[in-house]
Amino acid sequence: xxxxTPHREGARLDRVPLPVEAAxxxxxxxxxxxxxxxxxxxxxxxxxLQQKVIKQVPKAFSDLGPxxxxxxQIIASSPGAFGEPLSREFRSLLDRVPPADKDEVHxxxxxxxxxxxxxxxxTFDDEPFASASIAQVHYATLHSGEEVVVKIQRPxxxxxxxxxxxxxxxxxxxxxxxxxxxxxxxxxxxxxxxxNLAEELDFRLEAQSMDAWxxxxxxxxxxxxxxxxxxxxxxxxxxxxxxxxIEGIRIDDAAAIRKAGFDGEELVKALLFSVFExxxxxxxxxxxxxxGNLHVDKDGKIVFFDFGIMGRIDPRTRWLLRxxxxxxxxxxxxxxxxxxxxxMGAVGTVKPEGQAAKDLEAFTTPLTxxxxxxxxxxxxxxxxxALADAYDVKLPRELxxxxxxxxxxxxxxxxxxxxxQMMSDPQLKGYFANFMVDISxxxxxxxx
Numbered sequence: 385x386x387x388x389t390p391h392r393e394g395a396r397l398d399r400v401p402l403p404v405e406a407a408x409x410x411x412x413x414x415x416x417x418x419x420x421x422x423x424x425x426x427x428x429x430x431x432x433l434q435q436k437v438i439k440q441v442p443k444a445f446s447d448l449g450p451x452x453x454x455x456x457q458i459i460a461s462s463p464g465a466f467g468e469p470l471s472r473e474f475r476s477l478l479d480r481v482p483p484a485d486k487d488e489v490h491x492x493x494x495x496x497x498x499x500x501x502x503x504x505x506x507t508f509d510d511e512p513f514a515s516a517s518i519a520q521v522h523y524a525t526l527h528s529g530e531e532v533v534v535k536i537q538r539p540x541x542x543x544x545x546x547x548x549x550x551x552x553x554x555x556x557x558x559x560x561x562x563x564x565x566x567x568x569x570x571x572x573x574x575x576x577x578x579x580n581l582a583e584e585l586d587f588r589l590e591a592q593s594m595d596a597w598x599x600x601x602x603x604x605x606x607x608x609x610x611x612x613x614x615x616x617x618x619x620x621x622x623x624x625x626x627x628x629x630i631e632g633i634r635i636d637d638a639a640a641i642r643k644a645g646f647d648g649e650e651l652v653k654a655l656l657f658s659v660f661e662x663x664x665x666x667x668x669x670x671x672x673x674x675x676g677n678l679h680v681d682k683d684g685k686i687v688f689f690d691f692g693i694m695g696r697i698d699p700r701t702r703w704l705l706r707x708x709x710x711x712x713x714x715x716x717x718x719x720x721x722x723x724x725x726x727x728m729g730a731v732g733t734v735k736p737e738g739q740a741a742k743d744l745e746a747f748t749t750p751l752t753x754x755x756x757x758x759x760x761x762x763x764x765x766x767x768x769x770a771l772a773d774a775y776d777v778k779l780p781r782e783l784x785x786x787x788x789x790x791x792x793x794x795x796x797x798x799x800x801x802x803x804x805q806m807m808s809d810p811q812l813k814g815y816f817a818n819f820m821v822d823i824s825x826x827x828x829x830x831x832x
Contacts, residue, residue, distance in 0.1 A: 445474075450481075450517030450541060451548035454581060483515040488539040489522075496621040504619065508534070517541075518584060518692075523629065530628060532616060535587065537623035542585055549578045584692045587625035591615045593668070593691045600666045601658060606811055609654040611685040630687050632679030638799040646684040648800030653812060654686050655793045660815075663695060663786045667702050671695040671785050673792040695785045704728050710823045728783065 445452040460474035489510070493501055501508035505524040512520035518541060522534045556574040583589050594612050601607030611630070619626035633640045635655075641648065655673070662669035670677075671693035679687045697705070704724055711721040797804065806812055 451545050453517050483512045486510050496624045533629050535625040590691045593694045606657040609685050611687045632681045634675050635678035636675040649804045652797045652801045659789050667697040669695045673789045695782050
């Protein structure tokens with residue numbers, strides 16, 4: 385089967401004709417009106433008007449369809465930007481919908497791959513084992529005997545999403561006429577969301593991310609316990625992704641993992657390495673490490689699934705992160721650390737440099753007195769949020785996203801290796817020592 389990875393390219397959604405956009409505006413208006421009726425209907429219940437609106441918004445997003453479900457999931461994972469009450473309500477938002485019609489699926493396969501399922505595969509299960517708003521996934525067998533999974537984009541979804549995004553962009557322009565819209569940078573949020581969703585709708589990009597990411601991981605001995613499904617490129621297109629089928633144990637099923645005799649410490653070590661190496665060194669990391677996307681195979685390797693959400697940290701931000709690590713842990717220059725944080729995000733409240741340095745020192749001193757293995761990422765996150773609130777700092781979404789992955793890893797660490805001390809591990813100790821040496825060398829070279 386063809387295995388050469390095509391060169392990565394950008395993704396875009398074509399503009400939809402005005403009648404299509406108008407139809408979606410009508411449907412959106414109808415759902416918003418229904419939401420308004422529900423809010424009015426709860427007028428006599430307890431709570432403020434704001435609380436009642438917040439309660440109804442996730443239901444409205446669910447009714448509006450896949451674009452808004454995806455937007456809701458971003459709100460759920462970004463309490464710093466949207467507020468904890470709204471984010472909490474959105475965490476219940478499910479992305480599960482009935483499967484597409486069988487005939488439509490067959491027609492899409494003919495359009496994308498040039499044949500019916502019976503021609504393309506030895507067996508193809510018409511009933512998907514997973515069905516979400518963007519895609520559904522089927523079991524199949526190749527004519528050569530390999531068992532595979534086939535991810536198929538829901539028919540007609542691109543046009544619908546494109547129309548919704550056009551409406552959201554117009555709404556963001558209007559929202560920025562208000563102060564809150566400006567503070568949230570509504571147009572930037574929507575533009576970023578549109579770019580990410582366009583990428584998610586091109587399965588070739590997902591496949592390319594899979595191949596590129598695992599190549600980075602396998603370049604180091606620490607990445608040998610990491611696995612990604614093989615992509616079958618001759619059965620993959622913009623709207624169809626065919627991958628090898630891999631069975632395994634969910635990463636959060638600690639009892640089953642121990643029963644199988646796998647080393648929890650080695651698994652956690654591989655996970656930590658994947659985030660550090662991918663995000664801070666190569667600028668490409670898996671952006672959704674929930675337990676459903678991480679399984680342990682029969683050889684004790686962690687299998688990473690669903691590369692639809694990838695985090696990308698640009699070279700400038702990676703350089704700033706390295707500088708921040710150096711300022712906090714090597715030179716202990718808190719004033720410099722403060723300047724770097726400002727350079728990373730938009731700061732609304734500017735305080736005197738001396739005060740800022742004191743605030744950062746108060747935050748970082750407890751961190752420098754503990755080994756990394758003793759630190760709680762959840763606690764660090766809380767303190768960082770408090771610091772960001774004090775200075776009204778809005779950090780780039782990618783930094784928030786990588787922080788979320790560390791929180792996932794911390795949970796798995798407590799489940800699989802609760803007594804493990806990260807910085808006592810020879811491999812990781814060596815990895816971080818080399819990381820710090822590289823940063824120090826860069827500084828030394830810059831000073832000469």
